[in-house]
Amino acid sequence: MDRHDLKRLLDQVAAGRMTPERALERVRHLPFEDLGFAKIDHHRALRQGYAEVVFARGKTPAQVATIVKRMLAGRGKQNVLVTRADAKTYAAVKRVARAAKFHPLSGVIAVERSREIRGKGLILVVTAGTSDIPVAEEALLTAEMMGNRAEALYDVGVAGLHRLLEHKGKIDAARVIICVAGMEGALPSVVGGLVGVPVIAVPTSTGYGASFGGVAALLGMLNSCASNVSVVNIDNGFGAACVASVINRL
Amino acid sequence: MDRHDLKRLLDQVAAGRMTPERALERVRHLPFEDLGFAKIDHHRALRQGYAEVVFARGKTPAQVATIVKRMLAGRGKQNVLVTRADAKTYAAVKRVARAAKFHPLSGVIAVERSREIRGKGLILVVTAGTSDIPVAEEALLTAEMMGNRAEALYDVGVAGLHRLLEHKGKIDAARVIICVAGMEGALPSVVGGLVGVPVIAVPTSTGYGASFGGVAALLGMLNSCASNVSVVNIDNGFGAACVASVINRL
Amino acid sequence: MDRHDLKRLLDQVAAGRMTPERALERVRHLPFEDLGFAKIDHHRALRQGYAEVVFARGKTPAQVATIVKRMLAGRGKQNVLVTRADAKTYAAVKRVARAAKFHPLSGVIAVERSREIRGKGLILVVTAGTSDIPVAEEALLTAEMMGNRAEALYDVGVAGLHRLLEHKGKIDAARVIICVAGMEGALPSVVGGLVGVPVIAVPTSTGYGASFGGVAALLGMLNSCASNVSVVNIDNGFGAACVASVINRL
Amino acid sequence: MDRHDLKRLLDQVAAGRMTPERALERVRHLPFEDLGFAKIDHHRALRQGYAEVVFARGKTPAQVATIVKRMLAGRGKQNVLVTRADAKTYAAVKRVARAAKFHPLSGVIAVERSREIRGKGLILVVTAGTSDIPVAEEALLTAEMMGNRAEALYDVGVAGLHRLLEHKGKIDAARVIICVAGMEGALPSVVGGLVGVPVIAVPTSTGYGASFGGVAALLGMLNSCASNVSVVNIDNGFGAACVASVINRL
Amino acid sequence: MDRHDLKRLLDQVAAGRMTPERALERVRHLPFEDLGFAKIDHHRALRQGYAEVVFARGKTPAQVATIVKRMLAGRGKQNVLVTRADAKTYAAVKRVARAAKFHPLSGVIAVERSREIRGKGLILVVTAGTSDIPVAEEALLTAEMMGNRAEALYDVGVAGLHRLLEHKGKIDAARVIICVAGMEGALPSVVGGLVGVPVIAVPTSTGYGASFGGVAALLGMLNSCASNVSVVNIDNGFGAACVASVINRL
Amino acid sequence: MDRHDLKRLLDQVAAGRMTPERALERVRHLPFEDLGFAKIDHHRALRQGYAEVVFARGKTPAQVATIVKRMLAGRGKQNVLVTRADAKTYAAVKRVARAAKFHPLSGVIAVERSREIRGKGLILVVTAGTSDIPVAEEALLTAEMMGNRAEALYDVGVAGLHRLLEHKGKIDAARVIICVAGMEGALPSVVGGLVGVPVIAVPTSTGYGASFGGVAALLGMLNSCASNVSVVNIDNGFGAACVASVINRL
């Protein structure tokens, strides 16, 4: 509801083409749907070109299924993405969305309705170790469902630099890079120093001891001396892919 | 030193157009300059289109001046930026760089040599409060020195939403937004929800008590539910502008 | 046992209307009941108009049932509330209190004996997301059991401001507002800025990663720039409702 | 800018009594004043019955004086309060506001323009120790400037219970209580257990060692078992008084 | 092995009453028994008058049983105490020690062999709430097994002061007091202020949210303004009773 | 004001030997003196045999001097102790107390009025390093002013065990031991294992880096496996000596 919309509305009222009551109604009728326990924001998907997304943790399978059902009934043909789901939630979703596919490693349920590529370049998802792959997969699937070409490069931590440098070509080909690392918070610094494109860093909670559930990696990434690196929450592969996706459409 | 460069080098050696000794020399002669206490990376500026930058904290005024002098002697005509400087450092820099200007609020010294605009859109710097302005100024000056159009919008914290919503037009005009906030870590969430472009969040250390030097804002920003928000280090206005600048050239 | 009571007692003793022994006895006989493992404070319920409350965590089902039984045998007709209970505890309580109802989402057991409304206005419970509902329900049920009209408004986080602003009318109708949020510690700031009544903020432990079990939300709330906001412990829906209830009777 | 206002505006436009341009202008012209570095929110003062307030830390003396000057030029006759000020800021303010008084212990500058009492009862400010007095004074002055009767009770920490119990009469007389404590986070619990009115707890940073700048007191207060206690930020005497003031007008 | 012992040994060697080899042997043969995975320190029990103690956590049932068996075979008639045990460990211990009794609330296994009272006065164990009882029981049983008279006073938290003050007589009768509290770190301060004897404070991990597993209580206790309070580790009822026991023999 | 006192009072009233008014007065007239900003608790000194103590930090020199003056005017002949004072405060105190002596290392001002030894044994103060001496001195002076024989043993950290073991005789002679350490939190464990008497551990803030202002030492002490060790706040030499003094009189 920006100034421009308001101006047009007022013009219509002034011109007698719309009653004040109806104008008020339109102002009020914001494009989200109220399910009581949740308010679906169709508008955001439309406005930001996102897929529609449900964060499953903290919701019952029935709640998630209801939300997905309403999303599929919406106007657009956006893809629908459920994150942090388990097998039970998948079973419930499957009943309302035949096309739903489950990726158990990352807990992602994807309902693909569009294969349109809207991102201008490649989003590359890089991990430091094998145990960072679940978070990387969440990022990869999210990036794809939001209309991007996306590729992965796993297990290229900085304690064995040659593994990373070997793939310099792939790294140079990306328009946006997502770096996922739990014990080696330095990966984004090293990668960021090699390229001239934005790097989104995702700390993961996969370490032990003084990794403190991802805090060590998070701090390492925030202190990066590579000036093209920004950071999202621990384990937030989804968020990293959203940021990358928004950038990739610019 | 990527695969392509290496290939060409090897071709020249194979063709007898270059001796192995000289090839080795060229491989070794990477484009940075070694001052002993610091290694100036002219290459990064060239490669990433950045201004040349010196982080003054932890360096003596003489060291900073020496680095600036070498930078100005470099091949390109990049702008030179000194961050976290004080009056003494400025005096030393002024002697080697007549054009240097000092911004005491943010501690930035700027030596402008080029006004070329290389960023495609507007970078908007938004602050929650008046005390966040020094960090915002660092971001603003950095963005400008790196060839972007940049504007500021100050004191629009979320506890008085109308102050923010009033400027919806300006916010919608930006291609990248930098949100600077010390007590109201929520500002990026609110701004991020209003727009469809990338938002770079910068926590500041300006609060007191349970703000813990910016940690409260940092955590609030990392937990943002707006999916176009990523975060940089506390008080790192410079870094936010670098990330924004890299994005703005895409 | 205040000065006034003591004065009256001494007067009676001085007038020979009461023996010193009996006076001593009365002084000693404070209105709580000692079950050995717990001391039921009937007096607090009387004095503060609260329902009688048992915090079930850390107590065996048998202990909780015994306490509830004694409460129901007490002088007043206060409602009895058990918080943080599970199905086993409910089974035990059900045996001594036929009217007990269990709310599994929040773990609240409610034994309603009075529907008297003692609060002067409406207590509104607002959540940022769906996963904050269990804590909100604890607050809602507590507020009701303590004699208040209470309503809920769920899933109106600040990353989608229009969802919140749509309900401005409901928000304006409240005399006290409880804001429950786990990832968006900013909700109370935004709500607090919209109204002129007290806002009680409840951080929840529902986030992940850098939400640190509710700490991020807690810090965000403590740093709120809206000056009508105060905060209770993480997940403490019960406490928020008690504070709201005390205020609502003023 | 609520629904009611909008409806009336639209009616006027529909009735031809107002042009769309002018309506738009009025919508835009929110009642705050833009000084560039700060946006004065006259509206909040009007809407919430608060005094106008400037948080001086992080602002230059000149900035504070400019803001105060504009506040005094505003429509209402609200008191003006500057918090966290020092002698230099006071000197600057004194020049634009003859009536300004400085309280160096707490750093409060008060410009009293109205002595109207708008709070219904007494606000009592209690401290655990002598070193908590500066924060308590900020609370006391704020409460008074916002139109409340306010009194203080200092140095009644729980390690010497009789000092507190001696003043039971005063405590019982209060409608809202503010508890200020840096080493004895327990004071609000004890006071809260003695009364049936809201208690606002303010941790202070006055301890040493494992008090961690007020964190120990903050945590103690958040864990309070007295259910009428809520908490504000460390050293935030101002905020506590605002919350108390909002409650005291109900 | 102190100077006095060494002197006597050297005298015997010098007098030819002992060979150097044998002296060396005696110096080496320190009074502990080596089971490979553990070294039983019979000497400490003898030296400090303690019961023999096994900390079961991190040891297998078989290991614990082996240690207990060796302890019972030792010279003295000390009581044997196993802390942090579960039912499986109890079953294993029962096989080697018929007299063993299990206290499941606290996880203590006690093998009583002596009822001699060696402590000079009463050790009183006080808890703030019902959920603190397991830790209190560990303290109580330890105190008894180490030859002290010990009593308990449960659920007398400071948010209901009259519950505590009612038992002033019992409190005054103690020679050493152990205060156990998880949410009300203030209890030791209040109790410490009422008496002139040592108070040992034990924080417990029984709270939730911002109690951070006992940290809030721990910090509250360390900041106590009552100068007769010292603190042991979170949940360390055993340690508190040991300290109390050492004091009670002075 | 215990039950016994109340009983006697009531008897006197019943017997007509005291009017109710006077009885009330006596109940009210608790033995502390109210200076407004502070309440001197003469009673505690009497009751607990402590010296009278002022914690100077957070009080003005004038406030401290006023309190000391009133203390010296009190009934008893207790020593008067001011902790955490500086030279200015000493100058102010010196004016009201000729006998005052200042110990600048620890910031202690001592006004000795009694040399009576009331503690039964020796209190030994041990430090790990030279930089722990200021806190140790506070403990030493406090112990002496409270009527104990006290001695010091400095710079005997565990990284050079022989320095400690050399003084085994002195250590064995103590009835209570105070262990002061900032980098070697292990000292109390080692000392505690050598003796059978209570050990009070005092962490100090004298380390750097990961000592975190004494936190490392504090945690090390709380985790001590020597079961005769309890802990006080970081740098709290005064508190350690108070605890030791209370124990030493048993």
Add this chain to the structure above:
Amino acid sequence: MDRHDLKRLLDQVAAGRMTPERALERVRHLPFEDLGFAKIDHHRALRQGYAEVVFARGKTPAQVATIVKRMLAGRGKQNVLVTRADAKTYAAVKRVARAAKFHPLSGVIAVERSREIRGKGLILVVTAGTSDIPVAEEALLTAEMMGNRAEALYDVGVAGLHRLLEHKGKIDAARVIICVAGMEGALPSVVGGLVGVPVIAVPTSTGYGASFGGVAALLGMLNSCASNVSVVNIDNGFGAACVASVINRL
């Protein structure tokens, strides 16, 4: 790929003994094997003389077995070590490696193919308590698999010094010492003070309460005043043995 290698390569190309294409290929063909989800670094084992190692946590049993299979197929005859494995992973590994042995206490799977001793001296693994043994066993097995003589000394915590001093001979015989401790972070300090060889400290997460999962021990070790002590991550017995092994070959 160091300068020397590159030089030789260029020489060969210049001499026409190698085509540029092939040279490029060799530069690219770094000696690791890419399994997609993991990149096996045979080179590191060769280069550093390590056994080949798999960190099992975060990998599926099938993934671990695949990696082990490839390792056994490698050129060298290095031992293969799997850390942090469970019974399921062992079953999968057993199928591809008959010689595999499982150590359930530490979760180590060892496939011994070489008994060559390459370390020059003895590596001694010392623990403070019995519950530190699992981490110590990981260190012990790792040290052995990497070609070192290694011995263990368990349960010699500093609270019972004589247990440690008794084994002075064994301690003096070591060339490198690994100190493993969860509650007594002081053990490395004490051991380090007794010897003149490097001490690697390993904090463990075996304590409770204020041990904070090993943080207390970690901090104690970092603050060690013994100057031959360095530290690895909490529970990182493997890492400690690697460091010790690298040192032991010097």
Add this chain to the structure above:
Amino acid sequence: MDRHDLKRLLDQVAAGRMTPERALERVRHLPFEDLGFAKIDHHRALRQGYAEVVFARGKTPAQVATIVKRMLAGRGKQNVLVTRADAKTYAAVKRVARAAKFHPLSGVIAVERSREIRGKGLILVVTAGTSDIPVAEEALLTAEMMGNRAEALYDVGVAGLHRLLEHKGKIDAARVIICVAGMEGALPSVVGGLVGVPVIAVPTSTGYGASFGGVAALLGMLNSCASNVSVVNIDNGFGAACVASVINRL
């Protein structure tokens, strides 16, 4: 004082070649010197081949000078090293030690009396940035004073990998490497992966914001995946050099 020494002593006594009194005296007379406030451990220097060292922080200039004087009067010809000193301390030391040299950047005072090289190889000190040089200099000087060849390599952080890789030759030449980094905790991981020798990591407190005084770097280093890396305290250049020196003599 090990078993061997004791055995010989006892032999002498048994043989009548030494009186028991004298034997006792020798046992007692450990080789440290007691200055009251400090105990100089000449023995450690002898035993471990270290220079004699004074940690100046927390000691007065006079104390440091006295210690240095005694050290110079000792038997050996060890170098004397004072760390964390300032100009005042230097002035005091200069008076007792003509040869003393002051390095203001690191605060090291060095009194060189021996140039003997006792370390077998090169110790290389590497820093990530210019602001890490003070800590690196402390390490460099310490390594030299302890009889090692030592070199430095500054400003080779991982965000510009080529700066590091350029010096691969120098890195390969080292026998022990010390990595000093404040913002790039990853440097030791990268360096450790390039070499087969021990790497000692030193976090520094030179960053800002979320570097938390060196904690971010510390955590990054503890989580290193390079298995030849161990860590010392933040800013502890001295300790790193001691560890390196002990290793370099093996």
